[in-house]
Amino acid sequence: MKNADNIFYNAFDYLDDEKRNKLTLDKINHLLGFARENSDFYSARLPKKEIVSLTEFRNIPILTQQNLRENLPPYHQGIITKPLSEAYMFTSGGTTGIPKFTFYALEDINKQGFLCAKGLFLPGIRNDSRAANMMNAGNLWASFTFVNKALEHCGSLILPIAAQTGTEATVNYMRLFKVNAAIGIPSFFISLADYCGENNITDLAIEILATGGEQIYPEAKKHISRVLGVKKFVSAGYSSNDTGLIGFNCEKLEGSLHHIHEDSVHVEIVDPDTGHAVENGKAGKILVSCLDRFMMPLIRYNIGDMGRILDKPCECGRKLKLLELMGRSDDTLIIGGYNINPSVISKLISHFDALSFHFQIIAKTIEVKDVLQVNIETKGNVPREKQQTIEQQFLTLLMQEENALTFLYDTKAINLPQVFVSNPNSLPRNPKTGKLKQVIDQRKA
Numbered sequence: 001m002k003n004a005d006n007i008f009y010n011a012f013d014y015l016d017d018e019k020r021n022k023l024t025l026d027k028i029n030h031l032l033g034f035a036r037e038n039s040d041f042y043s044a045r046l047p048k049k050e051i052v053s054l055t056e057f058r059n060i061p062i063l064t065q066q067n068l069r070e071n072l073p074p075y076h077q078g079i080i081t082k083p084l085s086e087a088y089m090f091t092s093g094g095t096t097g098i099p100k101f102t103f104y105a106l107e108d109i110n111k112q113g114f115l116c117a118k119g120l121f122l123p124g125i126r127n128d129s130r131a132a133n134m135m136n137a138g139n140l141w142a143s144f145t146f147v148n149k150a151l152e153h154c155g156s157l158i159l160p161i162a163a164q165t166g167t168e169a170t171v172n173y174m175r176l177f178k179v180n181a182a183i184g185i186p187s188f189f190i191s192l193a194d195y196c197g198e199n200n201i202t203d204l205a206i207e208i209l210a211t212g213g214e215q216i217y218p219e220a221k222k223h224i225s226r227v228l229g230v231k232k233f234v235s236a237g238y239s240s241n242d243t244g245l246i247g248f249n250c251e252k253l254e255g256s257l258h259h260i261h262e263d264s265v266h267v268e269i270v271d272p273d274t275g276h277a278v279e280n281g282k283a284g285k286i287l288v289s290c291l292d293r294f295m296m297p298l299i300r301y302n303i304g305d306m307g308r309i310l311d312k313p314c315e316c317g318r319k320l321k322l323l324e325l326m327g328r329s330d331d332t333l334i335i336g337g338y339n340i341n342p343s344v345i346s347k348l349i350s351h352f353d354a355l356s357f358h359f360q361i362i363a364k365t366i367e368v369k370d371v372l373q374v375n376i377e378t379k380g381n382v383p384r385e386k387q388q389t390i391e392q393q394f395l396t397l398l399m400q401e402e403n404a405l406t407f408l409y410d411t412k413a414i415n416l417p418q419v420f421v422s423n424p425n426s427l428p429r430n431p432k433t434g435k436l437k438q439v440i441d442q443r444k445a
Helices: 017-038 065-071 106-121 143-154 167-176 186-198 218-228 342-349 384-401 403-410
Strands: 087-091 101-105 130-133 157-159 181-184 208-211 232-235 238-240 244-248 257-260 265-270 284-290 301-310 322-328 333-335 338-340 355-366 369-378 418-422 439-441
Touching: 017 265, 017 284, 065 301, 087 106, 101 106, 106 143, 106 232, 106 244, 130 143, 130 167, 143 157, 167 186, 181 186, 186 208, 186 218, 186 355, 218 342, 218 355, 244 265, 265 301, 333 355, 333 369, 338 403, 342 355, 342 369, 342 384, 369 384, 384 403, 384 418
Parallel strands: 130 157, 130 181, 181 208, 208 232, 355 439, 369 418
Antiparallel strands: 087 101, 238 244, 244 257, 257 322, 265 284, 284 301, 301 322, 333 338, 355 369
16 A cells, blocks of 8 residues: 555645635635536526635525435436536435435546545554445445445455345355454444344454444444444444535544545535524534535535534644534424434333344324334344333333323323334335434324
8 A cells, every 4th residue: 555644644634724714715616616607507596706705605595405306317407517428326325215316427436435535544444454345235326336445545455245245144254354344334233233142153353343324322332342342433434425425533533523524525504494504513404515526516405414513623633623413304203392312212222132223213193192103123033922021111111211201191292102122124124225214203294
């Protein structure tokens, strides 16, 4: 690997805010000019002359996912600025299952691989790593491609196994080549840990586990770490199929806290209701503008996530903004006026040895009143009689721990929550990504 320690050095990362903001403004004006001249969609949407400040940039309308669906091939060419030859096409892997297509020029693919590599290399995936790419492959899904490119830059041995390979074969590959680093979505590693635990497989030692695409809760981390020997959890990079890489973990960060790739994207945090900018430290919706992607310009795109920008320095010395992710904007259910987050259920699951961390929460209405439904899978096959016992025990614990639900039920404001326990792989996954949609509000249907 060529001069590994210097490959990911970027002087931009160490500039003060004023200089970085000036360079960002220059990039934004270049992007706006190009999009205005080459995109039918943006020609009437963007200002006719250069903007003079990042504050003025906030006057441009927010780009929605529906805007993309309506203005990208195969339905329309409105956003696309170049011929589609020499490009990659991917589709969204979101848990809604509603297709949305996105396009990357070849130079975009190479850049995304490099950005992804930065967030894998700095926390410790190097040329002595034996790294398994467990992202989902095929079906127009982007992450598998990006991670393979990233691992090339890291210089590690690359095992492009993919999540669809099957658990038994995956374990065999990992044992044979003594895999010590792996990249994939949390759902896959929860299933892998469940399988290994049920089959008394104790010789895996994944020192570094990089996850992305879903939220991973502390209790699930403990389970995975205990069974798979994980010493360090890191982010595979904050990204989406549409935007590519947005943030990365440096050698001092892990989990939901990321440096923003400010040389490639501009991130704003806005109030979910008004769309107005919020001050640093306050949570809001994340808007992303891709500064160096021109085939499919994304300008002030509502990515659908919640987060906040923190005003604090990082121990690594980089001056890039710190973005703390706070889940999807629809990751909380309101039951009778009380907020229920999936983290509540994850904590309760840790009290039951038979239960897996594959679960979902659903809001329904029965006879005009709200009801919370909790669906949980077991780690292995469990007789129905035992499942029913666990259901009752879980409901009792839920009502004990969440006093507000008990109060709302006792005052007849809501119906009694429902708990359903079922065997592995019984809950519906997205057929493309394997993701389990954790939060569903059926009252919106």
